[in-house]
Amino acid sequence: MVTQPAPEQDVSVLEAIHQALGRRELLPAEHLVDSGYVTPAAILRATTAYGVTVLGPVRLVSPRQHRPGFDKKDFHIDWDRRTATCPRGVTSPPWKTTCLDGQTSHSVLSPRAACRECADRRSCTGNADGRGRHLILMPRPLQEIQNRARLEQKTRDWRARYAMRAGCEATVSETVHAHGLRQCRYRGLARVHMQYILTAAGANVVRLSGCFPPGTAPPRPARPLTTFQRLCQNSTAKRGS
Numbered sequence: 001m002v003t004q005p006a007p008e009q010d011v012s013v014l015e016a017i018h019q020a021l022g023r024r025e026l027l028p029a030e031h032l033v034d035s036g037y038v039t040p041a042a043i044l045r046a047t048t049a050y051g052v053t054v055l056g057p058v059r060l061v062s063p064r065q066h067r068p069g070f071d072k073k074d075f076h077i078d079w080d081r082r083t084a085t086c087p088r089g090v091t092s093p094p095w096k097t098t099c100l101d102g103q104t105s106h107s108v109l110s111p112r113a114a115c116r117e118c119a120d121r122r123s124c125t126g127n128a129d130g131r132g133r134h135l136i137l138m139p140r141p142l143q144e145i146q147n148r149a150r151l152e153q154k155t156r157d158w159r160a161r162y163a164m165r166a167g168c169e170a171t172v173s174e175t176v177h178a179h180g181l182r183q184c185r186y187r188g189l190a191r192v193h194m195q196y197i198l199t200a201a202g203a204n205v206v207r208l209s210g211c212f213p214p215g216t217a218p219p220r221p222a223r224p225l226t227t228f229q230r231l232c233q234n235s236t237a238k239r240g241s
């Protein structure tokens with residue numbers, strides 16, 4: 001179970017887990033992870049280096065890049081000519097390769113003149129100052145993984161596979177909020193690691209103590225009345241007196 005990484009640690013944390021599992025010959029065919037770990041680079045690395053399919057929701061289009069009109073997937077990408085053709089049939093000049101947040105990216109700019117004439121200009125470009133539509137593409141293998149993953153994660157089959165992970169976040173939340181897992185009580189990694197193991201074991205004991213054979217569960221105490229229920233009772237009592 002994996003949860004809540006810092007974004008820049010995406011690949012390295014998964015990598016460390018896969019290395020450790022590989023050393024013990026315990027690598028899974030499929031690894032279900034929190035959405036914070038699922039980047040196209042992480043998926044590619046896990047597949048090529050460890051033969052593991054990483055399954056988790058890839059990030060959707062960021063609000064900064066979201067356009068109400070056409071999405072990146074609506075453009076036809078010609079990887080050989082390095083151009084993108086929009087749904088209105090306008091082809092960009094060859095894109096420039098650049099470095100964005102430390103990652104290689106392709107900056108695609110549709111011709112300004114064509115976009116100015118286009119009826120979909122406002123919703124497609126997202127700007128009012130006459131600039132053409134700007135797209136950022138990842139290198140081809142990563143872009144194709146992202147496109148495919150975004151489509152797959154909408155399907156019922158994908159959701160059924162990912163449902164296996166249901167309960168993981170709740171378990172983490174329980175250990176954090178009910179058992180104080182976010183506070184280290186000791187110094188040193190070895191002791192902190194031991195704290196984690198003991199906390200997990202304690203959480204299991206607490207859960208087991210709530211399990212009873214069928215028909216032997218003790219009666220639950222009645223729920224206290226809500227404020228609204230008390231109000232209703234008081235009004236009824238006043239009317240009756």
Ligand code: SF4
Pocket residue numbers: 070086087088089090110114115116118119120121124125132133
């Ligand atoms: S605004 Fe430009 S890129 Fe967008 S659909 Fe129109 S011509 Fe194509």
